[in-house]
Amino acid sequence: MIDLQDVTKRYEMGTQTVHALRGLTAHIDTGEFVAIMGPSGSGKSTLMNIIGCLDRPTTGRYLLDGTDVSTMRGDAQAAIRNRHVGFVFQRFNLLARTDARHQVELPLVYSGVAARERRQLALEALKAVGLGDRADHKPDELSGGQQQRVAIARALVTSPSLILADEPTGALDTTTGAEIMGIFERLNAAGITIVMVTHEPEVAAHAQRVLHIRDGLLVADDSSPER
Amino acid sequence: MIDLQDVTKRYEMGTQTVHALRGLTAHIDTGEFVAIMGPSGSGKSTLMNIIGCLDRPTTGRYLLDGTDVSTMRGDAQAAIRNRHVGFVFQRFNLLARTDARHQVELPLVYSGVAARERRQLALEALKAVGLGDRADHKPDELSGGQQQRVAIARALVTSPSLILADEPTGALDTTTGAEIMGIFERLNAAGITIVMVTHEPEVAAHAQRVLHIRDGLLVADDSSPER
Numbered sequence: 538m539i540d541l542q543d544v545t546k547r548y549e550m551g552t553q554t555v556h557a558l559r560g561l562t563a564h565i566d567t568g569e570f571v572a573i574m575g576p577s578g579s580g581k582s583t584l585m586n587i588i589g590c591l592d593r594p595t596t597g598r599y600l601l602d603g604t605d606v607s608t609m610r611g612d613a614q615a616a617i618r619n620r621h622v623g624f625v626f627q628r629f630n631l632l633a634r635t636d637a638r639h640q641v642e643l644p645l646v647y648s649g650v651a652a653r654e655r656r657q658l659a660l661e662a663l664k665a666v667g668l669g670d671r672a673d674h675k676p677d678e679l680s681g682g683q684q685q686r687v688a689i690a691r692a693l694v695t696s697p698s699l700i701l702a703d704e705p706t707g708a709l710d711t712t713t714g715a716e717i718m719g720i721f722e723r724l725n726a727a728g729i730t731i732v733m734v735t736h737e738p739e740v741a742a743h744a745q746r747v748l749h750i751r752d753g754l755l756v757a758d759d760s761s762p763e764r
Numbered sequence: 765m766i767d768l769q770d771v772t773k774r775y776e777m778g779t780q781t782v783h784a785l786r787g788l789t790a791h792i793d794t795g796e797f798v799a800i801m802g803p804s805g806s807g808k809s810t811l812m813n814i815i816g817c818l819d820r821p822t823t824g825r826y827l828l829d830g831t832d833v834s835t836m837r838g839d840a841q842a843a844i845r846n847r848h849v850g851f852v853f854q855r856f857n858l859l860a861r862t863d864a865r866h867q868v869e870l871p872l873v874y875s876g877v878a879a880r881e882r883r884q885l886a887l888e889a890l891k892a893v894g895l896g897d898r899a900d901h902k903p904d905e906l907s908g909g910q911q912q913r914v915a916i917a918r919a920l921v922t923s924p925s926l927i928l929a930d931e932p933t934g935a936l937d938t939t940t941g942a943e944i945m946g947i948f949e950r951l952n953a954a955g956i957t958i959v960m961v962t963h964e965p966e967v968a969a970h971a972q973r974v975l976h977i978r979d980g981l982l983v984a985d986d987s988s989p990e991r
């Protein structure tokens with residue numbers, strides 16, 4: 538499903554160049570549950586943005602379900618993204634003045650879902666992450682972990698076939714994090730592909746495979762049989 | 765140094781009231797290294813904001829070094845904060861268009877430090893958190909963990925006597941997180957008081973004492989001798 542071929546990403550900053558990805562090749566099949574680990578600044582979020590069609594490689598190719606998206610136009614990329622991908626951003630990326638229910642409804646608005654059904658799906662998604670009683674709270678009326686859970690509910694509400702989650706339990710206590718992992722495992726068992734960045738080994742243990750990134754390169758691909 | 769007496773915090777939200785803190789009493793001495801743990805939404809950040817004079821209790825008292833700050837005016841609170849407290853916010857709270865060096869210089873600007881000395885102190889603080897080569901990067905040119913480290917450097921640059929850190933390693937891989945904990949331990953050994961929220965037991969293990977919060981109440985105060 539996800540086919541990255543010698544992908545690089547450079548940022549030109551006046552006098553210096555930052556090489557965020559230095560030639561990464563990886564293949565992820567439909568239905569896999571993959572974790573990505575690596576040091577701070579090693580290129581994990583950059584890689585996630587490319588996989589999620591939010592950014593393009595500088596060189597190399599990225600095929601999503603056989604289609605070369607690395608050279609696609611922005612609107613074509615957006616269409617693919619809205620229909621198939623649920624993205625949990627590392628910094629949550631919520632709208633500042635919008636309450637939880639409307640944040641979660643947003644992907645359904647883009648998909649043209651009617652208001653009554655949107656509201657029901659959004660409230661169900663919020664209940665699933667333990668926020669049924671916070672639907673009318675805006676981000677500054679929510680704790681850090683509650684904001685993260687709103688972002689997770691938003692990523693799930695369209696029933697995407699691919700979930701990209703960048704540190705989905707970073708702001709959550711161990712118990713709440715385990716509940717979110719339970720949701721991901723259930724979705725993966727139903728056939729949904731999950732790619733998840735985490736720095737916590739206990740969270741990565743829920744995946745079947747771990748890609749280790751360091752300095753923009755893939756340094757290990759670990760599918761230990763006990764997973 | 766920190767004396768909280770039956771502190772409550774309520775948020776009135778039209779039809780319902782959220783009881784974020786329900787009567788919390790705790791004493792922290794100068795020079796202690798205390799961790800605060802608890803489920804998502806249990807009141808940890810609310811408590812940290814009150815300790816850091818960014819917010820006031822609804823009822824109860826808060827004495828900082830013997831002074832009742834719970835009824836102080838905003839400008840008096842700000843003066844105390846700027847002189848004595850370094851705050852690492854859960855959501856980092858960086859300025860959107862400002863590069864790392866100027867973010868870290870900001871508390872020194874408020875303290876009236878001259879430009880040349882500000883630059884030097886800011887660059888030293890960035891080096892200490894491993895970001896010496898990222899001084900000219902703006903937040904959207906930094907990884908999540910790098911943004912968090914800029915926030916940490918900013919909290920340390922005025923050599924405060926009290927550090928309040930809300931999930932200071934939340935966005936950091938294990939190795940980088942351990943380096944930050946090394947910095948905190950060194951500062952604490954030099955007499956600085958540290959209060960730190962974390963949901964990771966390995967991070968809490970660096971503190972001498974753990975306050976456990978649940979539903980706005982203190983449910984355990986743990987100073988196990990092996991710490």
Ligand SMILES: Nc1ncnc2c1ncn2[C@@H]1O[C@H](COP(=O)(O)OP(=O)(O)OP(=O)(O)O)[C@@H](O)[C@H]1O
Pocket residue numbers: 671674677678679680681682683708709710775777782783784802803804805806807808809810811854
């Ligand atoms: N401005 C506000 N208005 C209404 N409710 C609020 C407001 N700020 C916080 N809350 C609520 O108060 C409770 C405590 O929030 P707080 O941010 O202190 O939790 P926390 O322990 O830091 O959680 P986390 O681990 O998720 O960061 C939460 O249930 C939250 O929804």
Ligand SMILES: Nc1ncnc2c1ncn2[C@@H]1O[C@H](COP(=O)(O)OP(=O)(O)OP(=O)(O)O)[C@@H](O)[C@H]1O
Pocket residue numbers: 548550555556557575576577578579580581582583584627898901904905906907908909910935936937
């Ligand atoms: N827009 C940009 N301009 C310049 N450099 C950038 C930009 N975005 C990211 N970088 C740099 O690229 C490198 C990789 O960043 P990335 O966000 O992918 O790291 P990461 O592995 O997600 O880190 P973390 O674990 O801290 O979130 C970092 O060194 C960062 O400073």
Ligand SMILES: [Mg+2]
Pocket residue numbers: 581582583627703907908909
């Ligand atoms: Mg990242």
Ligand SMILES: [Mg+2]
Pocket residue numbers: 680681682808809810854930
């Ligand atoms: Mg919090």
